[in-house]
Amino acid sequence: MGSHFAELSVFLDRIGRLFIGFLASIGSLTLFSIKAIWAGITPPYYWKQILQQAVQIGYFSLPVVGMTALFTGMAMTLQCYAGFSEFTAENAIPSVVMIAMTRELGPVLAALMVAGRLGASMTAEIGTMKVTEQIDALTTLSVNSYKYLVFPRILTGTFLVPFLVLIDDIIGILGGYLVGVYYLNFNAANYIRNTLESMVTWDIVSGLIKGAVFGFVICLMGCYQGYFSKGGAEGVGRATTNSVVTSSIMILLLDGILTFALF
Amino acid sequence: MEYVIEVENLSKSFGSKEVLQGISMKIGRGESYVVIGGSGSGKSVLVKCILGLIEPTSGVIKINGQDVAKLSQKELFKTRLKCGVLYQGGALFDSLNVIENVSFGLIYGLQVPQKEAYKIALEKLEAVDLDETVAKLYPSELSGGMSKRVALARAIATDPDIIFFDEPTTGLDPITSGIINDLIVRCTKEMGISAVSITHDINSLKHISDRVGLLFKGKIIWEGTNKELLATDNPYVVQFINGNAEGPFTTQG
């Protein structure tokens, strides 16, 4: 009886510690984002940094994001065909591709690619700046590092990942069309008509909302992990891995939550 | 005497690790004060506490007579503009070229228009014996000595009252070290800037210091002028200056 109780208390102790650790990191993340946003919305504004990040996120991410969308759209159409043709339900393919891309795959795939590409590079860049005292140098040259480094990334991430999601939607659907029409020999006009008929504004908008949330989370995580990395190059490497893993998990978790909330 | 920096009973712990344990020191205007001590003895932490980059556990720090803990964020940033810092690794911004680095504090801190800031930056580069040929280079393209010079030019760009030098010669060859020491003397003595330096380079110490404090186990255990340093028979100082393996310093320092 006594030993059971001891085991239970050890178990509860562990759970408690995990939970407190979780709350503590949520707390410091929240504080970090409040600091960054507050610093960012008070003048002066660092437009040049914001513009640079916008180009990084909105332009240089297009190739990776577009390519994943294209192949996913193509593969999905093939898979659907393999399944649906058994029930002679091939006509449903365009609308399935449409719904899946806009509601789910567009936002999630774009976000995961951005997490891998940008989240990682943000952590590596800011982490390197941290361990080589460049962030201290910003401060002693009287620049608020939250305003200069963190805010431009969070801001552009939140507003430009939705844009990437939209591009993802379009390219994914286009990929489906290419396979459908040129490989599976669907009638082009029919395919387009079916696609357009199944287009629902809210599906697209909900995907963009997801994109904004994911973009915010990825860039917040990317900056946060970099900002608090320590212990030289090795520490920065660890922080980078943490950043990608945590934001990927957060994306999938939040995707579930948002899907519940939005539909 | 007028003091630019006054530190009273400064302590700093990281968790249970007490790095600084009640440091007091005063640095007069125009004076060059050097803190010596072994690696990991807390020299950088001391300087970062003075600059407000690390919050001390206890103690009072005054810069130009103002208690920095009582300053608002805005006033603190203003005070920092009066302080130039040469960081241990240079800490030049990787993403900016030389001229952008040197003019950074002028443009972002003092809101000097870019054209004028670049002009001042070029003058400061000349002051450290560099010319406009390096202006467009990035930090990764500079040699160790060159990046120290650029970092020095950036530190003096805003015409500070006080400059902090964190191990300015560590990692440089003896000749480049000598040149950097000369530049430091030039910057401080000719421009009348007060300086707080950290070093464990004895040559540099003899060259650049007016007054020296020896940091050991979180305390300044010896303080004296440049001349007293070489004359003293304090066993800690003697061991440090001569680099003896045997003496009151233990290897943990």
Ligand SMILES: Nc1ncnc2c1ncn2[C@@H]1O[C@H](COP(=O)(O)OP(=O)(O)O)[C@@H](O)[C@H]1O
């Ligand atoms: N941010 C920090 N967090 C925890 N420990 C630190 C931090 N900064 C410095 N330390 C510790 O304080 C001690 C003194 O460091 P430092 O001042 O960098 O030494 P040095 O005299 O070589 O400049 C070291 O043991 C270091 O590990």
Ligand SMILES: [Mg+2]
């Ligand atoms: Mg140091």
